[in-house]
Amino acid sequence: MAQRRVVVVRAVARGAGDVLLTSGLLVVLFAVYVLWWSNVASDRAADRAAGRLRDSWLVAAPPAESPVPVAGLDRGDLGFLHVPALGRDFQVLIRPGTDDETLADGVAGAYTVPYRSVPPWEGEGNFALAAHRDGHGAKFHDLDRVGPGDAVVVETRDRWYVYRVDGVLPETSPDDVGVIAPVPTGSPYRAPGRYITLTTCTPAYTSLYRLVVWGSLVREEAMAPGRVPPAELR
Template identity: 85%
Template structure:
C-alpha cells in the first residue's frame, strides 16, 4: 500500500511538472512572437520614416518616362530600401517596407525581402521580369500574416519615390513545398503565366504559426502612374 501511494505521488508530481513545463513553453512562444512583432514593427517604422525623409530631401523627379526607362528609386539612407508594398486586402492602411534579400536577418526587420537567389528578381522600374518578395507570416512584424485574404482580382501596389506600380492578382497557390523555387522563376511555375511579363510574386509560410509549406500569390502589372504632387495614391488605395 505504501509503495502504491509513493508511485501515485511521484506520478502526480511528474504530471504536474509536465503540465507546468508545457504552459511555460506556450507562454514563452506567445511572448516571443508578440515581442518580436513589437521590436520589428518599431524598426520598420523608423526605417520607413528615414526612407520617406530621404525622398522628400531628394531632387524632384524628372518628367515621366516610358516604363522601360523609368528611373530607379532613390535608396536614400536606409541600406538599399526600395520602396513600399501596399496590399489593400490585408488592411486599408497596409504598408510594408521593401528591402533586397530574404535572409533571416533581413526578414526579421519586419520588411518584405526581395529574392535575389536562385533567380534575380526584377523590380518593376527595370521592365519585364518577376518581382518576388517574401515576409514572415508570424513574428518579426508578421507583415504577411493575412496573405491568405488576398485573392484573384485584388490589387497589389508598389510605391517608389517617383511612381506607383499597380498589379492585379491573377493566381494563388495555397500550399507548396518550401523547396519549390519555381514559384519565383521569371515565368513562375504553376502560375497563370506562360510567357515573360511584368509580374509580382508574394510568398510566406503556411499554415499560420508553422513553416511547413509556402503560400504564394501572383500578380501582373496593369499600369503605372507618375507620382503626383502630394503623393496622391492611385484609386486602389483611396
C-alpha cells in the first residue's frame, strides 16, 4: 500500500513538473514574441510604408517655395518624426490613430481622441503622438533619454518643423488625457501655441503609467534640394 502511494505521488509530481515546464516554455515563447519577433514584424511593416511614402514624395515633387497640402488626420501617412537624442539616424513614421492595430505597425500614432492632434502645418495646436515602448517596434523605448533643450523634428514632403523640448512628465496615469490637450495639463505652457507631445508607457516592460515629453515649435524650414536636413539632424 505504501509503495503504491509512493508511485502515485511520483506520478503526480512528474505531471506537475511537466505542466510547470510547459507553462514556463509558453511564457518564454510569449516573451520572445513580444520583445523580439513583434519588433521584427513591425519594423518590416513600418519600413515598407516609409518607403512607399518617400517614393510618393518623389513623384512630381513641388519646388520648396510652393508647399503642397499634407495629408490630414483622416487619411494617409503624415511624415516622419526625428529625435536626435534617440540616435543619429532615428526616425519613425507618423500615422493617424493610436489604436492597437495602428501602433502595432511600428509607427508613432497621432491622437484623434479625446483631443484631435493638430499637425504643425495646420498652425496653432498640439501635435500629440504615441508609440510603443516595448514590442511592436518599440520606437519610444528610450524616450526617457529625451530632456529639456533636446530637438524634436517633424519631416514632411516639403518642410521641416523643428521643436525644442521644454518639459517632461516622468510618470502619470494612463487616464490623464489632459497631457495631450491643446494646452497640455502639467506642461510649462499656459496659453495656446504650436506644441508637440510624445507619450509612451512607463516603466519599461509595463503599461502602468505614461511618460510624457512636451516641446514647442522654434522654426520651420522649406525643404532644400536633396532634402538637406536642418542643423539639428546633421
